Amino acid sequence: MDLEFDARYDDFRSEVREFLSKHKPPKSLGVAEEEASGRITWLSLLIEHGYWARTIPEAYGGYGAPPDLLETVIMDEEFNRVGVARGFNAQGPSMLVPTLLTHGSEEQRKRWISPTMRGEIIWCQGYSEPGSGSDLASLQTSGTEDGDDFLLNGQKIWTSTADKAQMCFILVRTEPDAKKHEGISYVLLPMDTPGIEVQRLETMSGSIGENSFNQVFLTDVRVPRANVVGKRGEGWKIANTTLKHERSSLNANAEGTLLRLAKLMQKETIGGVPAMASPMYRDRLMKLQARALTMKHHGMRMLTCNLKGEPAGVAGLIVKLQNCQLSFDMAALAIDVMGELGALYDHTKYERERGYWQALSMFSLGLIIGGGTAQIQKNIIAEHGLGLPREPKPAKV
Amino acid sequence: MDFGLSEEQQLLEQTLRGFLAEHVPIERVRELRDADCPNDRSIWSALAELGFAGVLVPEAQNGSGLTLLDAALVAQALGHSATPSPFLASGIMAPMALATAGGTAADAWLEGIGSGDLVMGVAVTELFSVREGAGVQQRGGQLHGRAMMAVDACNANLLLVAIDSETFAVVKTDAAGLEITRLNTVDATRCTSEAVFEGVRPEAVFDGAGDAIRRMLEAGRIALAADALGACEAMIEQSVAYAKERKQFGRLIGSFQAVKHMCSEMIAELEPARSLLWYSAHSFDAMPEETPLLACHVLAHVSEIAREIASVSTQVHGGIGWTDEQNLHFWFKRIANARHLLGGPEHLRDQAAKLQGFAPAA
Ligand SMILES: Cc1cc2nc3c(=O)[nH]c(=O)nc-3n(C[C@H](O)[C@H](O)[C@H](O)COP(=O)(O)OP(=O)(O)OC[C@H]3O[C@@H](n4cnc5c(N)ncnc54)[C@H](O)[C@@H]3O)c2cc1C
Numbered sequence: 001m002d003l004e005f006d007a008r009y010d011d012f013r014s015e016v017r018e019f020l021s022k023h024k025p026p027k028s029l030g031v032a033e034e035e036a037s038g039r040i041t042w043l044s045l046l047i048e049h050g051y052w053a054r055t056i057p058e059a060y061g062g063y064g065a066p067p068d069l070l071e072t073v074i075m076d077e078e079f080n081r082v083g084v085a086r087g088f089n090a091q092g093p094s095m096l097v098p099t100l101l102t103h104g105s106e107e108q109r110k111r112w113i114s115p116t117m118r119g120e121i122i123w124c125q126g127y128s129e130p131g132s133g134s135d136l137a138s139l140q141t142s143g144t145e146d147g148d149d150f151l152l153n154g155q156k157i158w159t160s161t162a163d164k165a166q167m168c169f170i171l172v173r174t175e176p177d178a179k180k181h182e183g184i185s186y187v188l189l190p191m192d193t194p195g196i197e198v199q200r201l202e203t204m205s206g207s208i209g210e211n212s213f214n215q216v217f218l219t220d221v222r223v224p225r226a227n228v229v230g231k232r233g234e235g236w237k238i239a240n241t242t243l244k245h246e247r248s249s250l251n252a253n254a255e256g257t258l259l260r261l262a263k264l265m266q267k268e269t270i271g272g273v274p275a276m277a278s279p280m281y282r283d284r285l286m287k288l289q290a291r292a293l294t295m296k297h298h299g300m301r302m303l304t305c306n307l308k309g310e311p312a313g314v315a316g317l318i319v320k321l322q323n324c325q326l327s328f329d330m331a332a333l334a335i336d337v338m339g340e341l342g343a344l345y346d347h348t349k350y351e352r353e354r355g356y357w358q359a360l361s362m363f364s365l366g367l368i369i370g371g372g373t374a375q376i377q378k379n380i381i382a383e384h385g386l387g388l389p390r391e392p393k394p395a396k397v
Numbered sequence: 398m399d400f401g402l403s404e405e406q407q408l409l410e411q412t413l414r415g416f417l418a419e420h421v422p423i424e425r426v427r428e429l430r431d432a433d434c435p436n437d438r439s440i441w442s443a444l445a446e447l448g449f450a451g452v453l454v455p456e457a458q459n460g461s462g463l464t465l466l467d468a469a470l471v472a473q474a475l476g477h478s479a480t481p482s483p484f485l486a487s488g489i490m491a492p493m494a495l496a497t498a499g500g501t502a503a504d505a506w507l508e509g510i511g512s513g514d515l516v517m518g519v520a521v522t523e524l525f526s527v528r529e530g531a532g533v534q535q536r537g538g539q540l541h542g543r544a545m546m547a548v549d550a551c552n553a554n555l556l557l558v559a560i561d562s563e564t565f566a567v568v569k570t571d572a573a574g575l576e577i578t579r580l581n582t583v584d585a586t587r588c589t590s591e592a593v594f595e596g597v598r599p600e601a602v603f604d605g606a607g608d609a610i611r612r613m614l615e616a617g618r619i620a621l622a623a624d625a626l627g628a629c630e631a632m633i634e635q636s637v638a639y640a641k642e643r644k645q646f647g648r649l650i651g652s653f654q655a656v657k658h659m660c661s662e663m664i665a666e667l668e669p670a671r672s673l674l675w676y677s678a679h680s681f682d683a684m685p686e687e688t689p690l691l692a693c694h695v696l697a698h699v700s701e702i703a704r705e706i707a708s709v710s711t712q713v714h715g716g717i718g719w720t721d722e723q724n725l726h727f728w729f730k731r732i733a734n735a736r737h738l739l740g741g742p743e744h745l746r747d748q749a750a751k752l753q754g755f756a757p758a759a
Contacts, residue, residue, distance in 0.1 A: 286746035294669035382657035
């Protein structure tokens, strides 16, 4: 353990504080078209100061600092304190960029990483299909060779932000005769290519929060073979890197949410008495605080493993499972504290915090399912983390 | 900049776990449950010889002067092997109180404690929970009253007894007027007793020792959490191993998803708790202002997950898990006893809330 904050870190902390006192983020930092200019200006400013894309090489548009655990902790603490998001939690920066850094060609990295980190390009993830969710490797969307291109045909579903995205990282079957896991390629697909039709699906969270969910239909969609990441047929392996990043990036800011929940409990009154004065609610808050603390420090442990390039083993596989459930449980306490008013939504009179907690509750439920359900996570933990035997294949009938 | 165990700490852990696996296998623990006191002095002497009795004893008193994180790893290894030993009282709490309070008497005892020649039990329950009208008072230079659930006292030479949150005394266990009686719990691996004081003359009284008492409790709570976490580790390891060897319906039970998910849920709780344990123990030496809150949270949280892990890992074993022969219950009961030994989860969470100004201070 070496978590000594020497003078250099004090200076760093003051710098971050000063930055945050001088600069305000845009009102909302979403993927929508109308948010684009505010988003791009803000993210570019963050990169310039090294608070975002900090360890990404300058050649790819990052800040190029060496990895440092304490700097990361300080930035997170300071941004949390003022309730400002440190960067942009979308699928491009959190999933595509790490994948390109590991598997992309030099040309692909130069071309895509910078605009993705600056929020100029919004990406969507084209993995799931109607018949292939948990069993993703059974996917059927085909990529047929045609000169220097592939022609894509098939259907994707549950594609978040496909209606707003300029690009899609998509999995398609390019080697139909290969084994299930060996016939898939990872392709970078411009969403304005002819033959792509996006249909919106309404989500349970309705009017508030990120709720863009879509089906994507592909008919003879032409994409250059040069847009394959890594080798053809290795898409499954590469997708698993992406999923790994998706799962570890779900390191929801538990501490920030807990602070917000504690504030709510001090402000919200029942019979004129703050909810915090109730031993029942308070005990639940303290239980959640302990869990939030475990995940905060577990995050530091995982970060150390990442920075040192050491495998995290089973300790890394449990992160998504634990974080999403914690987030759901924190929202549940907030809703209970607000009691009968906790169900108010759609910016109705008396609604608290513009529906934040109901939206968080539904959003966390989505995260429990998306990117590999809780049950699939438990299978992975058991089989890959603890070495328990795989399910026997059912006999062919 | 590094969140994890150092190479020295990993080595310490390996050495100790290796030693315990060889010298204190579960069969030895089973033998000790019929002893008057499970804290067998030969095991303790061997541990002392390896330097573990004096982990927290300062170097000036010939101890190893290591950090609480090192000590927590020792506690965790002892929990992992369910080893009966006076480590919690004599290895953690008493040395922490004495080293913080200081003075010549304290220094002399510290030396004896570190060498393993002296064992010091602690009687502190009444600091956080008074039952049966217990409590020890000072009158005319003598101690009167009763302390419940004193830890590691019955096979000890000395007993540290808390009088209030600012004062503690040290008495000889064979002092006139002191009667120490073992109180049997479900847990045969840890010594707890009642100490009745009828005009006992103390060897020393430490006044104005609020910091020493607070640090002693914090260290004790973190070490007890480590002990319970070690017990959880052992139970999960045994469950996973059993799931890989037991067959039903013509297949290994570990291939049943229900069994897999039981195991995954246990490990998913254990690993983040380990991270919090490391940080809490580290804070004790490096960021002591953070420790009061962390010590409450880490013990309360580990107590909660440990109860569940103790139950689920027994279920993974089916009927044999419920037998005496299988041995799993030694860990189950060690976890059960630890839960309230230094303040139960409800009390600790209440303390945590008070420390943050969320609840009116008592
Ligand atoms: C909020 C959200 C965002 C998403 N965003 C995207 C996106 O951007 N791009 C994308 O490609 N996909 C996205 N998805 C899809 C997501 O990855 C899938 O929904 C998920 O992998 C589950 O697949 P499924 O919906 O087909 O459910 P199914 O696989 O049909 O699962 C149904 C139930 O069966 C269980 N089950 C299935 N197989 C097993 C098994 N082997 N063992 C135990 N239980 C099993 C599941 O746990 C679940 O409870 C998103 C989903 C959500 C909820």
